[in-house]
Amino acid sequence: MPSPLINRLHSTDANFNTELSTLLAWDEGSHEHVEAVVKEVLHDVRARGDEAVLEYTHKFDKLAASNMSQLVYGQERLQQALASIPAQEREALEAAATRIAQYHEHQQQQSWRYTDTMGNQLGQKVTPMDRVGVYAPGGKAAYPSSVLMAAVTAKVAGVSDVVLVTPTPGGIVNETVLAAAAIAGVDSMYTIGGAQAVAALAYGTETIPKVDKIVGPGNMYVAEAKRAVFGTVDIDMIAGPSEILIISDGTANPDWIAMDLFSQAEHDEVAQAILLTHDSAHLEAVQQSIEKLLPTLARSDIAATSLRDRGALILVQDLAEAVEVSNRIAPEHLELAVADPEALLPNIRHAGAIFMGVNTSEALGDYCAGPNHVLPTSGTARFSSPLGVYDFQKRSSIIYCSAQGASDLGKTASVLARSESLEAHARSAEYRILSNDQ
Known part of the structure; x- marks a missing residue:
């Protein structure tokens, strides 16, 4: 009988999409x-x-x-x-x-x-x-x-x-x-x-x-x-709860996978930790590791609540479907705990940070790998990026016209300005049209 410690989903179930949507829903409540x-x-x-x-x-x-x-x-x-x-x-x-x-x-x-x-x-x-x-x-x-x-x-x-x-x-x-x-x-x-x-x-x-x-x-x-x-x-952003999504092909030590799930679940009760795998035996082994290792955590009560309310072990049909589900979730942290992470990488479209291979734990990214750990959450990796140098810089356009260039561009600008009924715009451009170009 499945343990009540964490939710279990199967992608072939008729109500899988509804169950996944419910799991992913994040309501901050009344503000x-x-x-x-x-x-x-x-x-x-x-x-x-x-x-x-x-x-x-x-x-x-x-x-x-x-x-x-x-x-x-x-x-x-x-x-x-x-x-x-x-x-x-x-x-x-x-x-x-x-x-x-x-x-x-x-x-x-x-x-x-x-x-x-x-x-x-x-x-x-x-x-x-x-x-x-x-x-x-x-x-x-x-x-x-x-x-x-x-x-x-x-x-x-x-x-x-x-x-x-x-x-x-x-x-x-x-x-x-x-x-x-x-x-x-x-x-x-x-x-x-x-x-x-x-x-x-x-x-x-x-x-x-x-x-x-x-x-x-x-x-x-x-x-x-x-x-x-x-x-x-x-x-920078309005951050939601911490998240980790792991795609595993069954080659990783199940204790490692369990602890990686805990690494986010211990943040707070509304953090989210999800495993996707097509290997049913591996999924069972990870669940056993969760049951074994959870009591050893100093923040076990917090992690247990997180796993019970928002965590999941999800059985998919194959790695291709795992990637598809991952792109739907657009997780903050994505671990590719597989033998050949490079094979999956081209199809990953939405993730804040991607951790490649079984040796690369999310915790390394939190502290000292180098990339920024300020990442998009709650599905916002679909349109936003990690904090970076570009967030602390701005870009100004430079336009430096030659006399002939101003004359040539002025003709186009004049037509467009008059089509918008902005006469001063048009005349400003027309002043710079060279007499021999008129």
């Missing part, structure tokens, strides 16, 4: 209260600046500060944290930062120009953003790896001013987050969080400078605040 709180906080911070930030930091983070200078951590404090953490942690952070930088250097885009047949120069100028805000959860739920992923990538892109905000609820400071900030080259840091931190970054206060973009994970209030300020500033 009316969250939206109301965030709207008030944003308005207040925009109107009262530092004063409002101090009040909300006291209210929500139970951190009393009489002035903003108490919430500012300078470079000396970051370096102090770097010196205080265990050598093994420092070496791991430095190794990860180096690999992240090396990978993202390959994403660099260059400005370019070409000259057309009319003698006009056309091109594109690539310019980094001036200032970027990085949000990092603080206290006990801290992710120094996310600081590296955002800040190192921004620095590779050429951003000159990276601002970090991270809450210290109850005065709890995560020294590893501060150490990661030092390694990543963060320029300034403020111990604030929540919607008030997003508001301060988006609008600026007397102490905190306005940024061009806000990136980084946070709770529902942070996510809602980012959604609300989009347009005033850019944001």
